[in-house]
Amino acid sequence: MTDAPDYGFDTLQIHAGAAPDPATGAIQTPIYQTTAYAFRDAEHAAKLFNLEEIGYIYSRLTNPTVSALAARITALEGGAGGICCSSGHAAQIMALFPLMGPGRNIIASTRLYGGTVTQFSQTIRRFGWSAKFVDFDDLDALEHAIDGDTRAIFCESIANPGGYITDLDAVAEIAAGAGLPLIVDNTSATPYLCRPFEHGATLVVHSATKYLTGNGTVTGGAVIDSGTFDWTASDKFPSLSQPEPAYHGLTFAALGPMAYTFHSIAIGLRDLGMTMNPQGAHYTLCGIETLSLRMERHVANAKAVAAWLEKDPRISRVTYAGLESSPWHDRVARICPKGAGALFTFGVKGGYEACVKLVDSLKLFSHVANLGDTRSLIIHSASTTHRQLSEAQQVAAGAAPDMVRVSIGIEDVQDLIADLDQALAIATA
Ligand SMILES: *Cc1c(COP(=O)(O)O)cnc(C)c1O
Numbered sequence: 258m259t260d261a262p263d264y265g266f267d268t269l270q271i272h273a274g275a276a277p278d279p280a281t282g283a284i285q286t287p288i289y290q291t292t293a294y295a296f297r298d299a300e301h302a303a304k305l306f307n308l309e310e311i312g313y314i315y316s317r318l319t320n321p322t323v324s325a326l327a328a329r330i331t332a333l334e335g336g337a338g339g340i341c342c343s344s345g346h347a348a349q350i351m352a353l354f355p356l357m358g359p360g361r362n363i364i365a366s367t368r369l370y371g372g373t374v375t376q377f378s379q380t381i382r383r384f385g386w387s388a389k390f391v392d393f394d395d396l397d398a399l400e401h402a403i404d405g406d407t408r409a410i411f412c413e414s415i416a417n418p419g420g421y422i423t424d425l426d427a428v429a430e431i432a433a434g435a436g437l438p439l440i441v442d443n444t445s446a447t448p449y450l451c452r453p454f455e456h457g458a459t460l461v462v463h464s465a466t467k468y469l470t471g472n473g474t475v476t477g478g479a480v481i482d483s484g485t486f487d488w489t490a491s492d493k494f495p496s497l498s499q500p501e502p503a504y505h506g507l508t509f510a511a512l513g514p515m516a517y518t519f520h521s522i523a524i525g526l527r528d529l530g531m532t533m534n535p536q537g538a539h540y541t542l543c544g545i546e547t548l549s550l551r552m553e554r555h556v557a558n559a560k561a562v563a564a565w566l567e568k569d570p571r572i573s574r575v576t577y578a579g580l581e582s583s584p585w586h587d588r589v590a591r592i593c594p595k596g597a598g599a600l601f602t603f604g605v606k607g608g609y610e611a612c613v614k615l616v617d618s619l620k621l622f623s624h625v626a627n628l629g630d631t632r633s634l635i636i637h638s639a640s641t642t643h644r645q646l647s648e649a650q651q652v653a654a655g656a657a658p659d660m661v662r663v664s665i666g667i668e669d670v671q672d673l674i675a676d677l678d679q680a681l682a683i684a685t686a
Contacts, residue, residue: 271546274328276598288539289321294568319524322535326542330479333448334461338518341538345464346376347531348478352440352462355496355520356408356591359385363409363500364402366393367653368416371642391394391425403435414453415445418662419576429457436491445600449552451593459486460623470544470549470668475537483515493537556596559665565674566603572683573604599665600628608659611684612637616682621672628664633673635663
């Protein structure tokens with residue numbers, strides 16, 4: 258199944274990008290565990306290298322199993338094209354790569370996955386890139402942070418760790434006004450809960466490590482392009498709008514809606530090599546078949562646990578946007594109508610010490626630095642994932658020292674509540 262835009266989400270998550278294997282009829286996409294692909298003849302090889310004919314050359318660029326997954330995520334997001342990468346963090350570098358150059362910057366939300374804050378505030382400086390962090394609820398500050406060297410705006414749809422929901426429509430309007438692409442990390446929401454392209458996003462990035470695979474077996478990522486941004490409208494994106502010396506002078510913009518995706522394959526994957534492996538793509542293809550079913554249960558369980566916690570006197574606050582008490586509750590219906598996800602934080606009376614004791618006393622929740630697993634997970638962000646940040650950065654990111662983050666799984670919800678109840682009794686004794 259390749260082009261069938263009329264199918265619903267539940268159909269696409271099983272069929273998009275896949276067809277029975279032409280060699281064997283195998284119904285599940287085979288793991289094409291191969292590095293290279295035989296050319297029919299010298300002319301075929303030349304055409305492939307010239308992008309005149311689409312086909313497989315070498316698995317650092319494309320591989321049939323990985324391509325099936327890229328096509329499926331692209332279909333679920335409603336994009337024009339996409340690539341898969343070795344991790345979510347690789348996807349973020351890959352997403353920025355066609356847009357950036359030394360001296361260029363991005364404007365990023367303060368509410369991001371901790372590892373992304375570190376990647377953007379420290380590591381990308383080695384490339385001569387930089388990030389300015391802004392509270393995306395302060396639209397004036399966002400607009401004023403943009404300067405002549407800005408090349409992208411970056412945020413998460415449902416932001417880690419606090420379950421904050423970004424007003425994508427408002428941010429996209431500012432990005433469009435400045436002639437800049439909006440990149441949305443849609444990891445915590447997944448395309449089932451939020452479709453950023455419908456709110457004006459240009460690119461979507463994913464950590465496939467999380468809900469897309471769903472069971473904590475894979476490290477992977479994806480970059481999906483809407484195909485709607487006009488790279489030639491300004492001189493800001495020469496790698497896409499001008500002849501590209503890194504690909505014998507090809508002007509990628511001439512490829513229309515596939516310009517960005519072909520650039521990502523022909524230059525990004527070719528030269529940076531942040532490629533997903535076929536085995537990983539296979540696991541994610543299997544996991545993604547049940548994405549909507551899992552997300553429905555994740556959301557239902559998260560709502561029930563958050564509501565229970567909010568009423569408990571041992572808890573100081575719960576940040577789940579699915580609760581009516583959340584300042585972002587009114588964004589749920591507009592931005593993520595099928596639910597506010599399953600990731601949130603809560604404050605424990607007793608602060609840092611009580612949080613650490615809570616994490617140590619839980620029996621069913623796993624204490625891990627991950628999210629989006631079938632299992633329920635908990636972490637004390639301030640002492641782990643957000644440890645590299647200053648206390649002010651921790652608070653801004655929604656990871657204050659008295660908060661724990663949970664990723665609610667798809668177990669029986671009464672068992673999750675009972676586990677929290679017994680552990681809170683120990684933690685706050
Ligand atoms: C996990 C995560 C990442 C990084 O993904 P990896 O696959 O671990 O590299 C980026 N953004 C968000 C929102 C995440 O949850």
